[in-house]
Amino acid sequence: MTPPPTVDLLIEARWIIPVEPSDTTLEHHAVAVLDGRIVDILPTADARQRYAAAETVSLTEHVLIPGLVNLHCHAAMTLMRGLADDLPLMRWLNEAIWPAETRHASTTFVRDGSLLAAAEMLRGGITTCNDMYFYPEATAEAFSRLGLRGVLGITVIEFPSQYASDADDYLSKGLATFDAWRDDPLIHFTLSPHAPYTVADKTLERVASLADELELPIHIHIHETLSEINDSLRDFGQRPISRLDQLGLLGPNLIGVHAVHLDDGDIDRLTLHNCAIAHCPTSNMKLASGAAPAARLLDRGLNVGLGTDGAASNNRLDLFREMQQASLLAKLTTGDAAALPAHRALRMATLDGARALGLDHLIGSLSPGKAADLCAVRVSDPDALPCFHPVSHLVHVLGRHDVSDVWVAGRPRVQGGRLLQITNTELLSTARLWQNRLRQ
Template sequence: MTSDSGVSPKTIHAADLRIDARWVIPIEPAGVVLEHHAVLIQGDRIAAVIPQQDADTGYRAKETIRLDSHVVMPGLINLHGHAAMSLFRGLADDLPLMTWLNDHIWPAEGRYVDESFIFDGTRLAIAEMLRTGTTTFSDMYFFPEVVAELAHDTGIRAQVCFPLLDFPTMWGSGPDDYLAKGTALIERWQGDDYVAPAIGPHAPYTVSDEPLRQCLALAQDKQVAIQIHLHETAFEVSDALAKTGRRPTERLAELGLLGPGLQCVHMTQIDDTDVRLLRESGAHVVHCPESNLKLASGLCPTERLRQAGVNVTIGTDGAASNNDLDLFGEVRTAAMLAKVVADDAAALSAHQALAMATLNGAKALGRDHELGSLVAGKRADLIAVDLGDPFLQPVYDPASHLVYSNHSRQVSHSWINGVPQVQDGRLTRIDVPDLMLKVQAWADTIRSGQTG
């Protein structure tokens, strides 16, 4: 049909939400900052990312939000943590890793961790992550069924890794029990829109060969990911060499675990063999810079891995060893550490650091076709960061500002599947006053246990 002038009328598209932003950093294409663009959302998907003047003539939105001093970008993906350990934040600081674990954390877990601890601690972690820009997180901890239910009900995306160890814990009696419960977790949640079940063998030094073989068989059968702490300390590597004559990566490669479904957390101790195995296998590395610094575990050579073609993502680890779940802070630390480790001020640019926390994380999850960048057709998981604060001025390069100058509390808005999770700095799905009462009760209990 044509108008009286003979010109076909322009098609007007419908959108549920239009977000007008001063800047948009879509992550794809890489290194791009778009000015005065609009992000259009229809249902749970991104409909378009276009100049605002094109949105004026091409779209009619039910709601429009104008963010004149903000950056809009994909939600952050925190690829490693132990969410409920937020209730242990600051419990045993300034200690070496094995002292911290053996003498403080593991005894505290044995005394306090149950389903109610997991529920309240994970809710605290989710609140902090949402408030600081994370829209997807990976968790490896006890009672994963509680974490899965909570993430689903809150509407935040989560990779939930069930634990696997050689010895009993409060969640299981041994490898067979962990694997049986883990299989049930996978069958319950596989295919869910928010929860992706996965397997979390703790580390090569806590899981023997046969359970690792069973882990791999289950992962292959159910098509789920595996996440493992790997090469976290120099002692872990030297001890493995002394006992087996092989580096942990070599052992995992021989068992068949080292592949595109494996997420290797920490990787602070790396030689040419490790780089080659990671590159050839397609395994992913999860960099946790602040936890590694605080526990003096070592430094992951992120630029060396990137240059070799290894996908490097980023995680916070747990708040007990960090002591926060602020992924923007982690990105800043990672960017600066990369330069020192590589002895190159140009290593890991601001845009590359932001990609580690978005698209690279999505690749490790096998979900880069729908997460990690602002591209039409992808899920509407995005955040807005306000750079209008007087002490953030002037803004020459918003990508650099996000990495080097931004404080994560400048996150003003967050959407997951197009649903608002943070509005004007306020959480929409979590009752913070009620949560704080629960957290204080746990703090009182744990404090009395320390002094009793």
């Protein structure tokens, strides 16, 4: 008799929501994992007979979902969490954030801040983070240490900082990091011009050329505030999205962050070029920037993922909250209770984010051949019961505190709610050190 094939890991769950196919919830199923990849999803009873597992994890009160994809973040800014609240965007930047960065930004600042951010995200079920910040090599080190899948921005801005002197210097240093890390299986890259109002035409054209040459996505803030649009009309005679179109940046590889203030022409351009949008509802509300028309963009067929933005403006890196905020905000702004249902919000936080990054062949849903980036969410507390529809619970009842286990490429990163790669003692020490430095 032929022995059953061996797998590294068999995860048995009360429910599995694979995201693909849509609106699918599997009960009493198991995921088989070999060499960091999903090889099968099948009923638990069949899995026990079909496979010999080196390790079996039984999640009898859990929902198993793909790892969440944070489509926009500034991880190192976790060190500035709550540094300045109740300010609009430009005052927040000019009076608090940019001065603090001028004084403190360094390789150590970014590595420590990114370490805190990676720990927070993994504990909250986020397995992939699309980041934009200075010193990307330090972010890569932090993400790699904790085993978070990272997409790092080759950040470009015109004005000098502690990191670089001008746009050419930013690109040169970012491309050096790209070369150093390009073969790491968990580290990916984007070209990340900060925003149309901080990057000149010549630099944007070079970014477009590099994106084609290196086959990288472009990650850029767009139309976050009305003042940004008014300034562009004054300085360039056109809206920012129109300017980006003219300079050759719009396309399927563009991830436009925020996209709050859009007119019909803006939406037509984004649709024509099949751009992706990173919707950051909590940050947009907290900075009083407005509410992005996410439901309308989805209706037009645009790919819309979810981002937390940085912890300095959110103030947490929590995609469970972003899923609920996105769903409720869409219902409120459209007057339609059916707008952005729970299953759509979950897809935005998983597969749509992966698609925007060009990684949907690898992550974002649970299917054979994809990486085993997985998140288990406990549904056992009395205040979370009864549970009639697990997808609805994920968006409207449960939260990051219910995440029990997380795997990235089949390797455990969180187990029983405990982060495996770093201690709370080290994280607390790091946070307190920087709190004292920034307070001074």
